[in-house]
Amino acid sequence: MSEPRVEELELKAWEIRLELIRMFSFGKAHHFGGSLSCIELLTCLYFHKMRYSAQLKDDPERDRFILSKGHSVPAQYVILSMLGIFPMSELRTIKQLGTRFQGHPDVTKTPGIEAPTGSLGQGLSFANGVALAARLDSRKFKIFVLLGDGELQEGQVWEAAMTSAHHRLTNVCVLVDCNKFQSQGSVQEIKGIEPLEDKWAAFGWGVIPVDGHDVAQICRALDRVDGRNEKPVAIIASTVKGKGVSFMENSFKYHNCSLTEQEHRAAEREILDQIRSRKHVESES
Amino acid sequence: MSNQNLEETRDRYGRTLIQLARQDPRVVALDCDLGRSTRSYGITEVDPKRFIDIGIAEQDMISTAAGLASSGKIVFVNSFAVFLTGRAFDQIRQQVSLPKANVKLCGSSAGITLGADGATHQSINDLTLMRCLPNMSVLVPADGNQTEEAVIAAYRHVGPVYLRLSRYRLANFLPADCPFEMGKAAVLRQGSRVALVATGPVTAHALEAADRLAAEGIRPAVYNFHTIKPFDIPCAREIACRYETVFTIEEHNVIGGLGSALAETFCELYEPCTKPLLHRIGIRDAYGESGSAEELVRKHRLDAEGIARTVLEILDTSRQYRR
Numbered sequence: 001m002s003e004p005r006v007e008e009l010e011l012k013a014w015e016i017r018l019e020l021i022r023m024f025s026f027g028k029a030h031h032f033g034g035s036l037s038c039i040e041l042l043t044c045l046y047f048h049k050m051r052y053s054a055q056l057k058d059d060p061e062r063d064r065f066i067l068s069k070g071h072s073v074p075a076q077y078v079i080l081s082m083l084g085i086f087p088m089s090e091l092r093t094i095k096q097l098g099t100r101f102q103g104h105p106d107v108t109k110t111p112g113i114e115a116p117t118g119s120l121g122q123g124l125s126f127a128n129g130v131a132l133a134a135r136l137d138s139r140k141f142k143i144f145v146l147l148g149d150g151e152l153q154e155g156q157v158w159e160a161a162m163t164s165a166h167h168r169l170t171n172v173c174v175l176v177d178c179n180k181f182q183s184q185g186s187v188q189e190i191k192g193i194e195p196l197e198d199k200w201a202a203f204g205w206g207v208i209p210v211d212g213h214d215v216a217q218i219c220r221a222l223d224r225v226d227g228r229n230e231k232p233v234a235i236i237a238s239t240v241k242g243k244g245v246s247f248m249e250n251s252f253k254y255h256n257c258s259l260t261e262q263e264h265r266a267a268e269r270e271i272l273d274q275i276r277s278r279k280h281v282e283s284e285s
Numbered sequence: 286m287s288n289q290n291l292e293e294t295r296d297r298y299g300r301t302l303i304q305l306a307r308q309d310p311r312v313v314a315l316d317c318d319l320g321r322s323t324r325s326y327g328i329t330e331v332d333p334k335r336f337i338d339i340g341i342a343e344q345d346m347i348s349t350a351a352g353l354a355s356s357g358k359i360v361f362v363n364s365f366a367v368f369l370t371g372r373a374f375d376q377i378r379q380q381v382s383l384p385k386a387n388v389k390l391c392g393s394s395a396g397i398t399l400g401a402d403g404a405t406h407q408s409i410n411d412l413t414l415m416r417c418l419p420n421m422s423v424l425v426p427a428d429g430n431q432t433e434e435a436v437i438a439a440y441r442h443v444g445p446v447y448l449r450l451s452r453y454r455l456a457n458f459l460p461a462d463c464p465f466e467m468g469k470a471a472v473l474r475q476g477s478r479v480a481l482v483a484t485g486p487v488t489a490h491a492l493e494a495a496d497r498l499a500a501e502g503i504r505p506a507v508y509n510f511h512t513i514k515p516f517d518i519p520c521a522r523e524i525a526c527r528y529e530t531v532f533t534i535e536e537h538n539v540i541g542g543l544g545s546a547l548a549e550t551f552c553e554l555y556e557p558c559t560k561p562l563l564h565r566i567g568i569r570d571a572y573g574e575s576g577s578a579e580e581l582v583r584k585h586r587l588d589a590e591g592i593a594r595t596v597l598e599i600l601d602t603s604r605q606y607r608r
């Protein structure tokens with residue numbers, strides 16, 4: 001396992017945010033909050049942990065990423081496009097009639113999408129199926145699943161958590177994007193899910209809490225899924241909904257909405273500032 | 286008829302699954318703690334690793350099956366038809382039918398002939414649910430031999446299939462020269478003016494009803510639709526043009542199954558024929574209850590006597606209107 005290049009990954013995350021916000025200026029309503037909160041998690045998966053590239057996208061031995069919280073797929077579109085799977089310019093067609101970039105993940109339309117999700121709670125079960133197939137075929141690849149914290153209210157998640165543990169699917173790794181908000185309010189107010197670490201542990205999982213915007217911590221946690229772990233691993237990532245755009249942070253109001261032109265410009269400016277300051281630090285050092 | 290010749294379609298399903306698993310290592314079976322009832326457990330004879338019991342969790346099972354299928358497996362998922370299609374409908378919609386996953390949904394103990402377990406376990410709307418899903422094929426075998434052919438056809442078809450299996454014991458009654466082709470209905474008996482169009486095991490009762498009606502001077506034709514989707518529209522049109530009165534016979538709610546499929550076709554005919562009167566024999570929008578299979582079939586007039594009686598009554602009523 002290579003040492004994580006922390007600064008490089010941090011910069012990459014902000015560049016992904018920039019492309020995401022630019023893509024979001026096209027079309028109408030978008031899922032801003034939950035796309036922005038999982039950027040560091042996705043960055044560490046695709047650019048540090050996973051055996052995955054444009055060349056490997058149909059390789060049966062590739063690592064899989066399954067986005068169970070399907071509404072955050074715009075973030076995945078940006079990453080797949082950075083990997084060269086499709087041109088960045090095409091992302092502006094998102095959600096338009098005839099586009100390859102549907103509002104939620106569609107395996108029949110978008111290369112690089114591994115599982116049909118959108119209706120919540122189904123991704124971990126799907127991942128278990130992929131893991132069982134890998135076992136039958138004696139393949140060693142890993143399967144990473146991103147779940148939302150609100151999504152954990154779906155009962156099927158816990159059915160699936162039992163299946164992974166019972167069948168010792170240790171090549172399955174869950175990441176929970178705990179941004180603390182769901183569509184209509186805070187998770188705690190609507191239907192609390194705590195104590196989350198105890199819940200996953202009680203279901204037979206190894207639990208690693210991390211700060212979901214700290215790439216060094218995320219990479220360290222991911223590296224513990226190394227083929228020697230005795231239980232499937234759940235990384236509980238504490239994140240900020242709408243991370244990186246001050247007026248969107250820690251609010252459910254930007255879960256799914258449209259921005260004014262002014263708001264768009266403000267969001268882009270904030271993210272550009274982050275990128276500039278990081279590049280500045282880089283050139284100084 | 287000796288008792289040994291009687292067979293439930295689920296039994297033949299289990300034997301055919303074993304045969305397919307022997308031939309093809311991609312064949313895998315999932316079940317929800319009903320493997321010995323659905324007969325999927327038999328696959329362990331071939332390879333215990335290819336039977337995965339997901340426990341009592343139908344939704345988890347369907348999505349797991351979709352994951353296995355995405356890795357090239359041919360997945361037979363099993364549960365009682367009522368739980369499989371009802372409880373896991375959203376998973377079937379999003380992860381099986383929408384992406385055209387190569388999953389075979391095997392709904393066991395369908396209809397009311399599960400008998401004793403009562404309304405909660407009887408499946409009277411599985412055809413409605415599966416028929417309205419794009420990309421889904423729907424097969425309803427009538428006897429053991431047709432079950433074997435349907436299971437093999439489902440295995441060969443790349444994409445999602447719903448296979449409706451029954452708990453009802455009956456002999457292999459279909460003629461040996463009745464070839465099985467997915468999407469193609471078969472004429473079992475020629476007749477005139479009246480047609481009985483049946484699907485599933487109750488097709489046997491339709492044939493017997495035709496015998497009884499002959500004594501009354503009525504010679505109905507008998508058709509078997511083993512495929513509800515894709516629906517054999519050319520055959521349905523031929524039926525519309527050839528007969529005056531048509532009866533559909535199914536062990537299912539009259540809303541959404543074979544009767545509905547035929548009615549939809551009849552409404553869209555271009556042919557300049559007089560449209561026939563269509564009467565749907567089945568569960569008339571009611572729930573089942575506990576009882577023996579035979580008692581329930583009789584109560585819902587799906588036995589030969591009930592079918593013949595309904596035919597005579599409807600013909601009589603329609604004659605009054607024609608006067």
